[in-house]
Amino acid sequence: MTDPIYKTDALIAEDIEAYLDQHQNKSMLRFITCGSVDDGKSTLIGRLLYDSKMIFEDQLAALENDSKRVGTQGQEIDFALLVDGLAAEREQGITIDVAYRFFATEKRKFIVADCPGHEQYTRNMVTGASTADCAVILTDARKGVLVQTKRHSFLCHQLGIKNLVLAVNKMDLIGYDQAKFDAIVADYRAFAESIGIEDFTVIPISGLAGDNITTRSDHTPWYDGPVLIDHLETMEVNNTASQAKPFRMPVQWVNRPNLDFRGFSGLIATGAVKPGDELRSLPSGKTSKVKSIVTMDGELDRAVAGQSVTITLEDEIDCSRGDVLATADAPPEVADQFESTLVWMDDEPLVAGRGYWLKLGSQMVSATVAEPKYEIDVNNPSGSGSHLASQRLHLNQIGVCEITTDRRVVFEPYADNRALGGYILIDKITNRTVAAGMLHFSLRRSQNVHWQPTDITREHHAGMKNQTPRVLWFTGLSGSGKSTIANEVEKKLALMNRHTFLLDGDNVRHGLNKDLGFTESDRIENIRRIGEVAKLMTDAGLIVLTAFISPFRADRQLVRDMITGGEFIEIHVDTPLEVAEARDVKGLYKKAREGKLKNFTGIDSPYEAPEDPEIRVNTVDMSPEEAADFIIGKILPLK
Structure with a gap:
C-alpha cells in the first residue's frame, strides 16, 4: 500500500481558490414560482433549498422545531416554512409578499422568488416576475388548471418570460396517475396557445415527496423528460441571448474623477462592445468610437451584456445620465x-x-x-x-x-x-x-411632429419687455377671491408698465375648454391645457396670471414641471370653506348642497391645499387690495 499523499497548505489554498473562482464564475438564473393558492410553491422552494444543502444546521434545527409546532401532515419537515418568513403568512398558511431565496448547485447559482397566489397580490407577483429569466408555474394535480394558473401564465407571457415550466405538483395525491397528468397538460396547452405562448416544459412533481425535483422518481416511469433542477441548470439565461443583440448601455453616471478622464458608466443591457467600435449617443445622435473599456479590475478587450463597465470615447460628445450608448448603425x-x-x-x-x-x-x-x-x-x-x-x-x-x-x-x-x-x-x-x-x-x-427651432428666443422676448417671465398661479376654493385678487395684481403690474395676461377659469371655459366638464379627468385636462398656454405665454416673455381652483396637487405640480425653473409661483388664496360658502356670489354652493351640482370642490369633490406655496394670502384678514400689494412685494424685482 502506498503512503497517503498529504497536501501542503499551499496546495490546499490553491484548491480553495480554484473552488471559489469556479463558484464566482457560475452563471446566474433568476426564476419565480407562481400559480394558485396552496399549489405548493413555498414547499417546492423549501425542497430545493434543502436538497441543495443550502440550510445551516441551526436553521435546520429551528425548521424542525417549527414543523413540529405547526403540524406537518406526517412529514418530519414542513419545507414551506423555509420561505414563508412573515408571521402573517405562517398564521394563515399563505404567501403574501414576494420572498427571495438564494441557492446554488455545482453548475449554476439561483435566485428564486416565491410569489403570492392570491389575486389581490398580483402587483407582488409582477414585481417578482419583472427580473426573472424563468417561471415555474405550479398547478395542483387534484385541481388542474385554475383561473389563477391562467392569470399568472398570462402575466409571465406579458412580462416577456420566455422559459416557462408547468410543474404539475402533488402527483403523490393522485397516485401518480398518468391519464390525469396528460389531461392537465392538454388543458394548459390549449390555453397557452390561445394567448401566444409557443413553448413550455411540463414536469410531474411532488414537492413534499421530492419526486422529479432533484432526482428522477420511480413513481413516474412513464415520464422521460428532465427533472426540475436539471432543467433549471441547463436552460439559456437572458444574458446569453442578449449578447447576440445590438449593443445598448443606459448611462447611469458620467465618471469624471479629473480633467484627463471622462467615462460613461452603466450596465450593458444587450450586445457586446470592444475598443474601436463606433457608438451613437441618444437622444443627441452624436457618434464616436470606443477608446477604452474600464473596470475595477483593469481595462477589458471586450465587454458583454450583464457587465457593469465604464466606456471612454475618442471624442467629447453630448452624453449624460439618462442617455443611451448604442451601436451607431443600429440605434434604438x-x-x-x-x-x-x-x-x-x-x-x-x-x-x-x-x-x-x-x-x-x-x-x-x-x-x-x-x-x-x-x-x-x-x-x-x-x-x-x-x-x-x-x-x-x-x-x-x-x-x-x-x-x-x-x-x-x-x-x-x-x-x-x-x-x-x-x-x-x-x-x-x-x-x-x-x-x-x-x-x-x-x-x-x-x-x-418635430420641434421647429426659431431664431428669436424666449430670452429675447423677455428682454424686449424688460422683465422676467412669471406664472402667478392663484389656487383656492370657489369664492375664495382668486379672480378678484388676480385682477388687482394685474392692474398694479400694468401701472408698473409690465406686460401681463390674466387667464381666468370661467373665461377659459367659454372657449379653449368649452368641451370639458367637471369630472376629475376633465378638471385635470382643463389644468393641463392652461399649463400649456401659460408656458407659451412665458416663452413670449409675459407675466401670466391664472385664477383656477386647480384642486389637485399633482396637477399643479404638472404645470410647475412644464414651466422653466423659478418662473412658477404658486399663490394659495387660503379662505376657509365656511367663509367661501357664505359669500357664494354665484350661488354654486347652494346648488351643490341641494345635489343639483355634482363634483363641486369642497362639497363632493376634494380640494388639496398647497403644502408649501411660494405665497399664501388670507382673505379673511386682508382686503383684495392689501392681498395684491402683499403679492407684488413678494414677486419684486421682476427683472
Whole structure:
C-alpha cells in the first residue's frame, strides 16, 4: 500500500481558490414560482433549498422545531416554512409578499422568488416576475388548471418570460396517475396557445415527496423528460441571448474623477462592445468610437451584456445620465408618445391626464397617461370578452394605454429589450410607485411632429419687455377671491408698465375648454391645457396670471414641471370653506348642497391645499387690495 499523499497548505489554498473562482464564475438564473393558492410553491422552494444543502444546521434545527409546532401532515419537515418568513403568512398558511431565496448547485447559482397566489397580490407577483429569466408555474394535480394558473401564465407571457415550466405538483395525491397528468397538460396547452405562448416544459412533481425535483422518481416511469433542477441548470439565461443583440448601455453616471478622464458608466443591457467600435449617443445622435473599456479590475478587450463597465470615447460628445450608448448603425428609437401595457399597483386608481414621473432605465421624465383603450380581463385573457371598456385602472388591473412624455426618450419594445422597454410610474406627490408598464411601439404621430427651432428666443422676448417671465398661479376654493385678487395684481403690474395676461377659469371655459366638464379627468385636462398656454405665454416673455381652483396637487405640480425653473409661483388664496360658502356670489354652493351640482370642490369633490406655496394670502384678514400689494412685494424685482 502506498503512503497517503498529504497536501501542503499551499496546495490546499490553491484548491480553495480554484473552488471559489469556479463558484464566482457560475452563471446566474433568476426564476419565480407562481400559480394558485396552496399549489405548493413555498414547499417546492423549501425542497430545493434543502436538497441543495443550502440550510445551516441551526436553521435546520429551528425548521424542525417549527414543523413540529405547526403540524406537518406526517412529514418530519414542513419545507414551506423555509420561505414563508412573515408571521402573517405562517398564521394563515399563505404567501403574501414576494420572498427571495438564494441557492446554488455545482453548475449554476439561483435566485428564486416565491410569489403570492392570491389575486389581490398580483402587483407582488409582477414585481417578482419583472427580473426573472424563468417561471415555474405550479398547478395542483387534484385541481388542474385554475383561473389563477391562467392569470399568472398570462402575466409571465406579458412580462416577456420566455422559459416557462408547468410543474404539475402533488402527483403523490393522485397516485401518480398518468391519464390525469396528460389531461392537465392538454388543458394548459390549449390555453397557452390561445394567448401566444409557443413553448413550455411540463414536469410531474411532488414537492413534499421530492419526486422529479432533484432526482428522477420511480413513481413516474412513464415520464422521460428532465427533472426540475436539471432543467433549471441547463436552460439559456437572458444574458446569453442578449449578447447576440445590438449593443445598448443606459448611462447611469458620467465618471469624471479629473480633467484627463471622462467615462460613461452603466450596465450593458444587450450586445457586446470592444475598443474601436463606433457608438451613437441618444437622444443627441452624436457618434464616436470606443477608446477604452474600464473596470475595477483593469481595462477589458471586450465587454458583454450583464457587465457593469465604464466606456471612454475618442471624442467629447453630448452624453449624460439618462442617455443611451448604442451601436451607431443600429440605434434604438427615440419618441415621446407610445402604446403601452400598464399594470396598476396603487390603491388610488389611475386618473387619465394626471402627471406622473416615468422611470425608464436611468431616464426620468414627466408623463401623462390617456384614458385606457381597454382593460385586459386577466381571468379570461383568451376569451371573446378579454378586452373590457374602462375609463381608469384600479389596483391590480391591467390595461392598454397611450403614454405621452414631456421629452423624447430612448426605448425599444419590451418584447425585444426589457431594459429599454420596461418602466415604472411614480406619483409626483407621494413618490409611491403606482404602476409598471411595458412599451409596445411609438405612435406614428410622435415621429411626424418635430420641434421647429426659431431664431428669436424666449430670452429675447423677455428682454424686449424688460422683465422676467412669471406664472402667478392663484389656487383656492370657489369664492375664495382668486379672480378678484388676480385682477388687482394685474392692474398694479400694468401701472408698473409690465406686460401681463390674466387667464381666468370661467373665461377659459367659454372657449379653449368649452368641451370639458367637471369630472376629475376633465378638471385635470382643463389644468393641463392652461399649463400649456401659460408656458407659451412665458416663452413670449409675459407675466401670466391664472385664477383656477386647480384642486389637485399633482396637477399643479404638472404645470410647475412644464414651466422653466423659478418662473412658477404658486399663490394659495387660503379662505376657509365656511367663509367661501357664505359669500357664494354665484350661488354654486347652494346648488351643490341641494345635489343639483355634482363634483363641486369642497362639497363632493376634494380640494388639496398647497403644502408649501411660494405665497399664501388670507382673505379673511386682508382686503383684495392689501392681498395684491402683499403679492407684488413678494414677486419684486421682476427683472
